[in-house]
Each structure stands twice: as structure tokens, then as C-alpha cells.
Amino acid sequence: MKDKCGIVGIHSNLDKNVSSFVYYGLYALQHRGQESAGIATFDGSKMHYHRGMGLLTDAFKDFDFNFLHGNKAIGHVRYSTTGDSKLENSQPFLTSLNDQHIAIAHNGDIINSSFLRDELIEEGYEFTSNTDSEVLFYLIKKEYEKTNNFILTIERLVEKIIGSYSIVILIDDKLYAVRDPAGMKPLSIAKDGEDYMIASETVAFDVVGAKYIRDVEAGEIIHFKDNEIKSHKVKIANSIKKAHCVFEYVYFARPDSVMNGQDVYKSRLNIGEYLYKGYKIDADIVVPVPDSSIPVAIGYSRASKIPYAEGLIKNRYVGRTFIMPTQGERLLAIKLKINPIKSEIEGKKIILIDDSIVRGTTSQSIVKILREAGAKEIHMLIGCPPIIAPCYYGISMASKKELIAANNTINQIKEKLGVETLGYLSIDSLVDSVGIHFNDLCLACINEDYPTNIPQK
Numbered sequence: 001m002k003d004k005c006g007i008v009g010i011h012s013n014l015d016k017n018v019s020s021f022v023y024y025g026l027y028a029l030q031h032r033g034q035e036s037a038g039i040a041t042f043d044g045s046k047m048h049y050h051r052g053m054g055l056l057t058d059a060f061k062d063f064d065f066n067f068l069h070g071n072k073a074i075g076h077v078r079y080s081t082t083g084d085s086k087l088e089n090s091q092p093f094l095t096s097l098n099d100q101h102i103a104i105a106h107n108g109d110i111i112n113s114s115f116l117r118d119e120l121i122e123e124g125y126e127f128t129s130n131t132d133s134e135v136l137f138y139l140i141k142k143e144y145e146k147t148n149n150f151i152l153t154i155e156r157l158v159e160k161i162i163g164s165y166s167i168v169i170l171i172d173d174k175l176y177a178v179r180d181p182a183g184m185k186p187l188s189i190a191k192d193g194e195d196y197m198i199a200s201e202t203v204a205f206d207v208v209g210a211k212y213i214r215d216v217e218a219g220e221i222i223h224f225k226d227n228e229i230k231s232h233k234v235k236i237a238n239s240i241k242k243a244h245c246v247f248e249y250v251y252f253a254r255p256d257s258v259m260n261g262q263d264v265y266k267s268r269l270n271i272g273e274y275l276y277k278g279y280k281i282d283a284d285i286v287v288p289v290p291d292s293s294i295p296v297a298i299g300y301s302r303a304s305k306i307p308y309a310e311g312l313i314k315n316r317y318v319g320r321t322f323i324m325p326t327q328g329e330r331l332l333a334i335k336l337k338i339n340p341i342k343s344e345i346e347g348k349k350i351i352l353i354d355d356s357i358v359r360g361t362t363s364q365s366i367v368k369i370l371r372e373a374g375a376k377e378i379h380m381l382i383g384c385p386p387i388i389a390p391c392y393y394g395i396s397m398a399s400k401k402e403l404i405a406a407n408n409t410i411n412q413i414k415e416k417l418g419v420e421t422l423g424y425l426s427i428d429s430l431v432d433s434v435g436i437h438f439n440d441l442c443l444a445c446i447n448e449d450y451p452t453n454i455p456q457k
């Protein structure tokens with residue numbers, strides 16, 4: 001599973017360049033997207049920008065940050081779920097309107113973007129990318145052109161678009177941030193002296209020393225003005241409820257982030273404790289599939305008093321691997337990324353903790369690796385319920401026919417993986433672990449209760 005994008009914005013009234021701070025904020029969000037990166041700044045009269053492909057260090061290799069001049073800036077790291085991986089699709093997107101400069105960076109997925117795109121093309125808009133973010137970009141431009149009022153623009157946008165969107169927008173020296181009415185994608189605000197910062201995750205604040213204030217609320221528009229934050233809540237239809245993505249806590253977010261007021265690391269420890277309450281297994285060691293399952297395994301180990309062991313080591317320098325057609329080649333790709341410590345594994349009864357199972361192919365390979373290393377028993381516990389439905393909100397997952405739990409019983413999955421035990425966390429335990437009310441979470445990929453309509457095109 002891959003998330004789509006991380007965003008950062010900084011607003012300062014001091015005479016300084018903030019682009020390097022945006023860069024370091026994006027660095028902390030690199031896990032949210034590695035395909036491209038970009039920063040746009042406004043220096044009082046001109047917009048400057050730079051975008052490049054790959055990791056932040058590649059996109060900004062040998063780059064002179066003096067070029068990105070200005071005390072207001074936004075930035076973006078991208079992972080594509082719509083649109084190809086190419087420079088035209090990288091963000092921020094830029095345009096100008098009646099002598100004003102506009103830059104936009106977006107995290108999320110617009111489900112009805114193909115309908116809206118067709119409408120915009122009929123009206124004469126020319127697209128340079130094939131992303132839904134550019135659809136959003138033109139819709140904002142179009143409404144802003146009519147109203148010259150950003151709040152009204154967003155009010156109209158909310159009526160039109162279906163999907164998830166956390167957005168940062170620079171209109172000359174005005175910095176805005178918007179979170180969709182369901183609050184699916186995260187967005188938080190921090191302060192550093194008189195400067196304000198906004199980012200997908202609070203880890204971006206930590207790296208530059210800004211202090212987290214609060215999250216942007218679902219359906220809230222934030223306008224950073226002088227030394228203040230102006231807040232405006234958009235009118236939301238009764239049918240729209242809050243739906244924070246639960247997988248941010250299970251998998252996507254960094255464990256050192258705080259999201260919607262909840263400590264992600266603590267949520268994962270709780271998941272481990274709940275797994276122990278559900279599955280009390282006689283074993284020698286608790287082993288996580290690194291990295292996101294590490295706190296879950298620690299939680300299980302603390303609750304059970306069974307020693308935690310690093311039985312699998314992740315090679316963090318492996319980039320994208322090709323899609324391997326055969327099981328043997330897939331095993332090779334996994335071995336590149338994960339290697340066992342034989343002395344920890346051999347002859348042991350292992351509780352193997354993973355955050356989720358999507359297709360099941362990675363889990364099969366990991367079980368094989370552990371067996372080859374001499375594991376005596378493998379009891380696999382999963383830190384979320386079975387994933388039975390696809391995500392339409394910006395998580396690159398799989399189609400329903402590829403999801404192993406959508407097409408097999410838990411017993412059948414256990415047989416396919418070749419493990420002694422297979423246990424999933426229940427939905428109730430997951431919700432309790434995260435600490436957010438059931439009604440305020442999106443759980444659609446595990447209960448098929450989608451928080452929005454899903455257009456059929």
C-alpha cells in the first residue's frame with residue numbers, strides 16, 4: 001500500500017527565505033511520496049518554483065535555494081495513484097490570474113475527476129498532466145476568477161468534488177489551507193515564533209522546531225494573515241460525516257506523528273495489546289515485519305511478556321522493484337528488502353506481527369524466508385481486520401479481485417500462507433486502539449461503508 005503525497009506550507013512576515021524550511025519539512029514527509037518533489041515561493045512580487053523527479057535529494061540535487069526567494073512557500077512530495085510518474089504531474093501546480101500568481105499542492109484523490117475533467121475540457125481548459133490534482137487546480141482557478149473570493153471559491157468547490165483533499169494554496173502572499181469535509185487526509189498547523197507552518201504530519205514541524213498547535217478541522221479553510229490564523233468552516237451537507245483514514249494509524253503515518261490529536265505510536269502499541277487480548281499464544285519470540293509493525297510487536301511483547309526480537313532486517317536502500325511474474329522472482333524481490341537473522345529464528349516458535357495483508361504475496365514470501373531460516377512454528381497476527389474492498393481516496397491498494405481477504409476465508413488464507421495460526425484484529429479493537437470514535441473514521445476498505453458516493457465512470 002502506498003499513500004499519495006505530503007504537503008507543507010510556511011507563512012512568515014519576517015524578511016527571510018523559507019524555502020529551505022519547506023525542504024526540511026518535506027524531508028520528514030518523504031515516506032508519503034518518493035516520485036517527485038517541488039517547492040513554490042512568493043517574494044512579494046514574483047512566484048518562484050522548482051520541481052524534480054525522484055526523492056527530494058534527487059529533485060533538488062545541486063539546487064541553489066537562493067533562487068527560491070520569499071517568506072511564503074508551499075511544497076509537495078508525490079506518490080501517484082492517478083496520473084503517471086512524470087515531471088508534468090509533479091506539484092505544486094502554478095498559474096496566474098489577473099496579475100495574481102497561484103500555486104497549489106494537493107494530497108488526496110478526487111473520485112469524480114474524470115467527469116469534471118471532461119466538463120473543463122469542453123469549456124476550453126487545456127491539461128498538461130493527467131492527474132486529478134490538475135482538475136482541482138482548474139476548478140479553483142475557474143471559481144476564483146468568477147468570485148475573486150477564496151472562501152466562496154472553496155464553498156463552491158466542496159459542492160462539486162467528491163473525494164479526499166488536503167490542499168495548500170499560495171495566492172501571491174496569501175497562504176491558505178483546506179481540508180475536505182470528511183477530513184480524510186491529515187493536515188496540521190504549527191507555530192514557530194511569529195511564523196506559521198502547515199503540514200500533512202507533525203513530524204515536519206519537529207524537524208524545523210515549529211510547535212504543533214492543532215489539526216485543521218474537517219471542512220475548515222485556514223487563512224494565514226499577518227500574525228493570525230483566520231478560520232472558516234464550509235457549509236457541509238448533513239449526509240457528509242467525518243471519516244479520518246484509519247490506515248494512517250495502522251500503516252501510513254510515521255509513528256512519531258500526532259494525528260487528529262492521537263499519538264500514532266501509542267495507537268500501534270495499543271493494537272499490539274489488543275492482539276494479545278485476542279490471541280494468547282505460547283511462543284518463544286515476537287517478531288515484527290519491519291518497519292510499521294515494530295510498535296505493534298512491542299505492544300504485544302509488553303502485554304504477553306514474550307521477548308521481542310528483531311528477526312527480520314529491512315534493507316532501507318532498496319528502491320522500486322519490478323513487478324515479478326513468478327513466485328520465485330517475487331521471493332527474490334522480497335529477499336532484497338528483508339533478510340532474516342538466523343540465530344534469532346532457528347528452532348523458535350515465532351509470533352510474526354504484520355500491519356496488514358493486501359494481496360498476500362509478500363506475506364507468503366516472508367513466511368518462506370522464516371521457514372528457510374529454521375522457524376519451528378509461525379503464528380501470524382495482523383494489526384488490522386481483513387482488507388476486503390478497494391480504497392478510492394488516494395491509497396494505492398489493489399482491485400477487489402486481487403485482495404486476498406475479499407476472495408478467501410481466514411482459514412483459506414492461513415492455508416495459503418502456510419502458518420500455524422492466522423489472527424486478525426477486530427474492527428472494534430482497531431477503533432479502540434486508535435482512540436477516535438467509530439463514526440469519525442473511514443473504515444471502508446474493511447467494512448465497505450464508503451463515506452462518499454462512488455461514481456461509476
Ligand code: SF4
Pocket residue numbers: 184244245246247248390391392393394395442443444445446
Ligand atoms: S478506504 Fe481504507 S485506506 Fe482508503 S481512506 Fe478509507 S480507511 Fe483509508
